[in-house]
């Protein structure tokens with residue numbers, strides 16, 4: 572009998588815990604703040620992140636991470652990318668031996684330039700074949716409302732991916748499997764940066780042609796980087812690549828796109844953070860790590876680099892747009 576602990580009760584952790592409970596899987600959700608765990612247990616609601624969603628009565632919650640991890644077969648990590656290492660260092664000794672560890676975070680760690688599965692292997696002391704990544708066009712609010720959605724569970728151990736696939740399948744949530752962890756992770760992390768670029772363009776009043784151009788050329792950048800890092804370009808044609816780009820770059824629900832829009836309106840990064848109500852827009856930090864990763868591997872990523880410079884405040888949104896459109900002409 573499988574038992575899951577979901578660590579992190581933000582929008583996505585709470586939603587994914589609901590998916591698991593709806594799939595009939597035994598699941599406990601760890602919340603950093605006691606009052607959030609209490610509200611989930613008592614009122615079946617996460618008042619801060621999903622106030623309008625009634626959570627399943629079968630979903631348990633706790634503020635005690637050790638208690639949540641006790642005896643589970645699968646650990647799901649729903650912590651923002653730049654905060655994951657710190658938590659894992661605390662939890663490493665309590666992660667059950669042999670458990671599958673599923674990463675939900677979409678980012679690349681600043682400084683180390685590591686993907687989330689590498690951070691988990693490193694800080695959590697987990698064998699790479701036990702680490703799975705779940706990624707795809709998965710805006711939490713729509714899934715919490717039970718709108719039909721597909722996703723990808725990637726793990727180098729195919730049998731583990733299949734187990735997670737079955738344990739999170741519901742009538743509204745359809746997971747596919749993949750063995751290309753690198754491609755799925757880079758798809759999820761990099762699309763946030765491209766969504767920032769689309770937001771910056773939208774904030775300046777540009778429409779769908781600009782968005783589609785950025786999505787498509789962004790996909791070319793992500794595919795090049797994936798191949799350079801040992802992943803497969805074909806993965807990016809799927810849900811974790813094109814699928815997530817389309818959803819995130821076009822949706823008003825995306826925090827990365829909204830953050831970009833604020834920058835496009837002329838707000839500073841600090842002002843845009845306030846406008847996003849403190850919710851995580853992973854691309855703002857990951858763009859720096861992804862740009863550096865690309866530079867070290869000799870991969871050309873002009874859109875990622877443009878976003879990095881806008882987020883660093885070294886160039887204005889308007890200037891960077893002009894630069895991108897005036898780059899050298901070349902074959903597609």
Ligand SMILES: NC(=O)C1=CN([C@@H]2O[C@H](COP(=O)(O)OP(=O)(O)OC[C@H]3O[C@@H](n4cnc5c(N)ncnc54)[C@H](O)[C@@H]3O)[C@@H](O)[C@H]2O)C=CC1
Nearest residue numbers: 579580581582583584603649654675676677709710711851
């Ligand atoms: N929200 C969405 O639609 C989706 C989010 N993701 C990814 O899932 C990851 C988590 O995102 P969300 O749940 O949406 O974020 P969120 O901003 O809604 O919540 C973050 C959660 O992490 C917790 N947390 C634990 N330690 C923290 C710390 N030291 N600092 C800040 N927060 C801390 C917070 O308490 C909160 O429960 C991100 O990497 C995001 O890119 C992936 C797919 C969909």
Ligand SMILES: O=C(CO)COP(=O)(O)O
Nearest residue numbers: 707708709710825826827
């Ligand atoms: O990853 C997501 C959708 O797949 C969520 O995107 P945002 O973090 O931009 O809201």
